[in-house]
Amino acid sequence: MNNIINDMRDKARQLLAEGKVDVVIGYEKGSLPLKATPFFAHSPAEVDSLIWDETCENNLATYVAKTPGKKAIVAKGCDSRALAVLLQENQLVRDDLYIIGVSCAGVIDQRKIVAEVGEILEAGINDGKISVKGMAGDKEYLFAEVKDATCQTCRYPNPVLEDVHLGETIAVSQEAPAFADVIALEEKSAGERQDYFKEQMSKCIRCYACRNACPLCYCQECFVDCNSPRWLTGGVNRAENLFFQAGRVLHLAGRCVDCGACTRACPQGVDIRALNRKMTKDVYTMYNHEAGISEDGKPALNEYTTSDPEQFLVKE
Amino acid sequence: MKISKEKFGQAFDALVADYKVIAPVSDGSGIAFTEVKSFSDVKQDYLNSKLPPKAFFFPQHEKLMSYKKEGKDVTVKSELKVENTILFGIRPCDAKGMLLLDKVFKNDQYTDPYYYERREKAVIIGLGCTKIAPTCFCSSFEISPAGSEGSDLFLIDLGDSYEVEVVTEKGKALADRLALAELTADEQALVDKIKSAETPSKIDVSNTTSKLDKMFNSPYWDTLQEKCLGCNVCSFSCPTCHCFDISEEVCKNEGTRVRTWDACMAPLFTLHGSGHNPRDNKKARWRQRLMHKFNYFVHNNGSMSCVGCGRCIKSCPVNMDIRQVVDGANKAELVVE
Amino acid sequence: MQQNPYLPITMKLVKNLVETEDRLINTFTLEFMNKQDEENFKYMPGQFAELSAYGHGEAPFGIATSPTEPGILKFSVAKVGCVSNALHLMEEGTMVGVRGPMGNYYPIEQFKGKNVVIIGGGFAFTTLRSLAKYMLDDKHRGDYGDITVIYGARNPGLLLYKEELAEWENNPNINLVTTIDRPAEGWTKHVGFIPSITEQIAPSSVDTYAVVCGPPAMIKFTLPVLEKLNFPPERIYTSLEMRMKCGLGICGRCNIGTEYVCKDGPVFSMAQLKELPNEY
Numbered sequence: 001m002n003n004i005i006n007d008m009r010d011k012a013r014q015l016l017a018e019g020k021v022d023v024v025i026g027y028e029k030g031s032l033p034l035k036a037t038p039f040f041a042h043s044p045a046e047v048d049s050l051i052w053d054e055t056c057e058n059n060l061a062t063y064v065a066k067t068p069g070k071k072a073i074v075a076k077g078c079d080s081r082a083l084a085v086l087l088q089e090n091q092l093v094r095d096d097l098y099i100i101g102v103s104c105a106g107v108i109d110q111r112k113i114v115a116e117v118g119e120i121l122e123a124g125i126n127d128g129k130i131s132v133k134g135m136a137g138d139k140e141y142l143f144a145e146v147k148d149a150t151c152q153t154c155r156y157p158n159p160v161l162e163d164v165h166l167g168e169t170i171a172v173s174q175e176a177p178a179f180a181d182v183i184a185l186e187e188k189s190a191g192e193r194q195d196y197f198k199e200q201m202s203k204c205i206r207c208y209a210c211r212n213a214c215p216l217c218y219c220q221e222c223f224v225d226c227n228s229p230r231w232l233t234g235g236v237n238r239a240e241n242l243f244f245q246a247g248r249v250l251h252l253a254g255r256c257v258d259c260g261a262c263t264r265a266c267p268q269g270v271d272i273r274a275l276n277r278k279m280t281k282d283v284y285t286m287y288n289h290e291a292g293i294s295e296d297g298k299p300a301l302n303e304y305t306t307s308d309p310e311q312f313l314v315k316e
Numbered sequence: 317m318k319i320s321k322e323k324f325g326q327a328f329d330a331l332v333a334d335y336k337v338i339a340p341v342s343d344g345s346g347i348a349f350t351e352v353k354s355f356s357d358v359k360q361d362y363l364n365s366k367l368p369p370k371a372f373f374f375p376q377h378e379k380l381m382s383y384k385k386e387g388k389d390v391t392v393k394s395e396l397k398v399e400n401t402i403l404f405g406i407r408p409c410d411a412k413g414m415l416l417l418d419k420v421f422k423n424d425q426y427t428d429p430y431y432y433e434r435r436e437k438a439v440i441i442g443l444g445c446t447k448i449a450p451t452c453f454c455s456s457f458e459i460s461p462a463g464s465e466g467s468d469l470f471l472i473d474l475g476d477s478y479e480v481e482v483v484t485e486k487g488k489a490l491a492d493r494l495a496l497a498e499l500t501a502d503e504q505a506l507v508d509k510i511k512s513a514e515t516p517s518k519i520d521v522s523n524t525t526s527k528l529d530k531m532f533n534s535p536y537w538d539t540l541q542e543k544c545l546g547c548n549v550c551s552f553s554c555p556t557c558h559c560f561d562i563s564e565e566v567c568k569n570e571g572t573r574v575r576t577w578d579a580c581m582a583p584l585f586t587l588h589g590s591g592h593n594p595r596d597n598k599k600a601r602w603r604q605r606l607m608h609k610f611n612y613f614v615h616n617n618g619s620m621s622c623v624g625c626g627r628c629i630k631s632c633p634v635n636m637d638i639r640q641v642v643d644g645a646n647k648a649e650l651v652v653e
Numbered sequence: 654m655q656q657n658p659y660l661p662i663t664m665k666l667v668k669n670l671v672e673t674e675d676r677l678i679n680t681f682t683l684e685f686m687n688k689q690d691e692e693n694f695k696y697m698p699g700q701f702a703e704l705s706a707y708g709h710g711e712a713p714f715g716i717a718t719s720p721t722e723p724g725i726l727k728f729s730v731a732k733v734g735c736v737s738n739a740l741h742l743m744e745e746g747t748m749v750g751v752r753g754p755m756g757n758y759y760p761i762e763q764f765k766g767k768n769v770v771i772i773g774g775g776f777a778f779t780t781l782r783s784l785a786k787y788m789l790d791d792k793h794r795g796d797y798g799d800i801t802v803i804y805g806a807r808n809p810g811l812l813l814y815k816e817e818l819a820e821w822e823n824n825p826n827i828n829l830v831t832t833i834d835r836p837a838e839g840w841t842k843h844v845g846f847i848p849s850i851t852e853q854i855a856p857s858s859v860d861t862y863a864v865v866c867g868p869p870a871m872i873k874f875t876l877p878v879l880e881k882l883n884f885p886p887e888r889i890y891t892s893l894e895m896r897m898k899c900g901l902g903i904c905g906r907c908n909i910g911t912e913y914v915c916k917d918g919p920v921f922s923m924a925q926l927k928e929l930p931n932e933y
Contacts, residue, residue: 030635030637031629031635031637031639031640032450032451032629032630032635032637033450035635036635037543037634037635037636038542038543038634039543040539040542040543042539058633058634062545063542063543067542118363119363119449119450119451120450121450135363135447135449203345205367205376205552206548207547207548207549207552208547208548209545209547209548209549209633211547212545212546212547212633213545213547213633213634225582225584227563227735228734228735230563233563233565233574234377234561234563234574234576235377235565235574235576236376236377236576237377261633264633265545265547265633267366267549267553267631267633268345268366269345269346380659380660381659381660383707383750385707385708388744388746388747388748389748390663390707390748390750392660392661392663392750394657394660396657420903421903423901423902423903423916424916425901425902425916426658426901426902426903426916427658428658428659428901428903429656429657429658429659430659532910532930558903558905559904559905559906560898560899560903560904560905561898561904562710562711562898562899562904563710564707564708564709564710564711566708566709569708571707571708573659573705573711575904578904578905578906580905580906585896585906586895586896586906586907587896588894588895588896589712589733589734589737589896590733592869594895594909594932594933595932600932604908604932607910608905608908611911612908612910612911615911616911
């Protein structure tokens with residue numbers, strides 16, 4: 001890890017000093033234990049704040065299109081996939097972008113820890129072990145025990161797109177995407193699923209953190225903000241909340257890279273990913289498409305071929 | 317004075333008949349202020365709720381009025397409904413937050429009846445903090461974690477009993493229904509100890525307002541806001557944020573006018589019909605957020621509009637920490653204009 | 654003001670008049686439904702009201718009538734958003750909602766015994782019309798010195814209140830100067846932008862107040878002219894526009910620094926604006 005951080009700082013320093021980029025977007029240590037925070041280094045003097053570890057949970061691709069000038073970005077597998085989709089959709093100029101790739105074994109699911117030990121007072125990461133001092137007790141975790149749910153099914157720990165790679169790559173054993181979580185939900189009865197989503201949607205406060213954290217939610221005017229026509233009210237109830245979340249999922253069909261940024265951003269702990277994962281599975285089954293696994297190609301629904309399945313159009 | 321928890325519980329259950337009683341409840345993913353019917357439903361050991369209790373006076377989405385159109389005619393009806401309410405378990409930061417909201421909803425010219433009538437019919441039973449989270453920094457604003465300001469009746473948890481302080485007339489009316497006893501010397505010592513606690517985390521705001529007077533054009537705002545996602549979490553989770561939108565919900569000939577929480581971080585918040593937007597970038601919006609809380613509000617209402625509850629710190633997806641933001645402003649170099 | 658400041662009174666749209674030849678501005682004449690409502694709606698030139706087009710929403714507009722015109726309120730509104738579009742399409746006889754009056758007003762008490770120069774551009778002339786009309790009223794005319802109105806639009810068809818302007822042309826109590834941006838057939842009066850016409854007319858700043866309303870560019874270039882004519886910032890007033898919702902200084906969106914335009918404005922002197930952040 002330390003080598004990666006040193007290499008990262010060196011690379012950032014070099015890029016800024018040589019004027020190749022105006023800003024390097026990475027992470028620095030956050031103000032709370034086990035929290036990293038996005039960091040924008042504008043000068044070589046600032047690069048020593050850059051860090052890299054299992055707390056770097058934000059998807060930095062969300063900043064790229066909104067940051068003017070030439071920029072370098074620290075990208076994990078999922079960040080790079082989001083960049084790939086943005087490039088496919090002509091949202092980014094490749095020449096303005098320098099991708100510092102890092103392989104990522106996953107990020108820590110803080111909520112899991114807080115649920116057990118209370119608010120975290122202190123924490124340290126050492127040799128794959130996370131020791132936490134919490135308000136309700138102390139505990140030591142193996143990284144695998146508190147790995148974010150998204151990262152547990154991740155098949156792209158290595159960037160799919162990069163200009164330089166720091167550190168070693170991670171071997172991927174899983175050949176095809178696995179959707180055990182989706183299948184488990186599908187196997188429930190309609191009533192059970194309805195109950196589950198009712199409960200989830202009743203928690204949403206429509207703060208739009210999920211939308212804003214999502215690297216692929218970049219509409220100039222989001223359908224929820226549009227007032228003529230007004231697609232949905234400001235009502236914060238299950239129906240309106242589901243309409244918002246479902247609308248977002250549909251917009252992300254074939255584009256979602258399953259980075260989990262939405263779910264991690266949610267202050268209310270809504271299982272937003274459950275909907276996205278189902279959509280991801282459907283797109284994979286129907287179109288054999290995974291979003292953003294290379295710079296080429298188009299998102300599944302941006303292309304038409306005569307062999308496209310039509311079961312959603314025609315009821316047989 | 318004090319009351320045993322058992323006796324307090326009995327009195328609490330009796331109050332449910334006369335009041336809508338709101339108290340902290342564990343909802344699986346945290347603490348939420350919810351209507352309860354019995355003291356046994358109340359979560360007693362908690363830091364604070366995920367969302368501030370302001371929603372009981374200023375709901376996230378509320379009907380202001382309804383109307384019905386018939387041909388060219390229209391009939392309009394107010395939708396103001398008020399109930400006698402008790403809010404139990406309000407932390408000192410949130411109680412102070414309500415005092416600050418009072419200043420907003422009753423200004424030099426207008427009184428907001430929706431907020432005020434509910435506020436006037438509500439009794440706040442505060443509960444002192446005996447545990448302090450790392451994100452708590454209320455002591456920065458002369459709020460004590462076990463201070464009674466803003467509460468009508470104020471309790472401190474002493475284990476098997478509560479120390480009871482009557483703060484206002486409203487509180488006294490409730491206290492009359494409680495069988496209060498004297499504190500022992502040991503209990504008094506414990507109360508004094510709890511009352512003297514401060515939050516370990518504190519920011520220096522002594523010169524912040526006057527510093528901000530000179531910072532409208534500071535380059536500080538240029539980089540401050542870069543990582544902000546521009547979502548509404550900080551505003552919605554803030555006990556003093558009060559901005560709202562008014563819109564209409566229509567079904568055929570009938571409709572309601574509703575108000576919904578809004579936030580200065582939203583680009584549409586200030587967008588004119590003409591397309592002009594005086595705060596059309598995140599920099600301007602962050603400046604507004606900080607200025608409003610630590611400068612404009614002070615000039616208009618005599619105090620800062622932050623109570624150090626730490627919710628915005630805890631819930632920010634990118635770890636924007638208001639303590640660091642204020643600290644950064646305190647330290648920012650001034651540009652000569 | 655009503656008990657509940659969020660509840661509008663009901664008024665009848667008695668006239669929906671297409672005001673300009675581009676058909677983008679209509680003037681709505683609203684009639685009070687009863688004496689009590691009218692009694693409660695005591696207003697002064699410069700104030701605004703929130704108009705409700707039921708089914709569409711509510712938006713703030715400056716009041717174009719003067720309190721000296723009883724029984725009615727007039728609003729001249731450009732078709733820009735959801736509410737203004739709905740109002741434009743509204744049939745005469747329809748009931749609309751009105752909340753107000755809101756905001757402060759032109760400092761007519763200070764104007765007493767002084768000359769007043771009113772400078773307006775485009776459809777921002779509405780509350781200026783209210784002001785002129787108020788000062789021209791028989792009861793008030795004696796309180797003021799010379800009244801000069803400099804009013805311009807892109808072309809003759811875009812001037813508001815054409816009949817009234819024609820009447821003011823021949824009224825010895827007011828000195829009206831109208832101008833259009835470019836020459837047009839049949840137009841015999843001034844041609845040129847407001848700032849240069851103001852410079853040409855060169856109203857004296859001695860014992861004189863100026864009130865300027867119009868598009869931002871017009872204001873930007875007119876202010877230096879007034880400065881050159883020695884108008885101090887304390888004697889130049891303008892009225893600001895902002896996105897507003899509650900109109901009561903509560904909902905939080907219309908502030909410029911510490912001031913809420915809905916409650917502390919919309920009328921500000923240039924001296925006041927100089928003290929506020931440049932964010933409007």
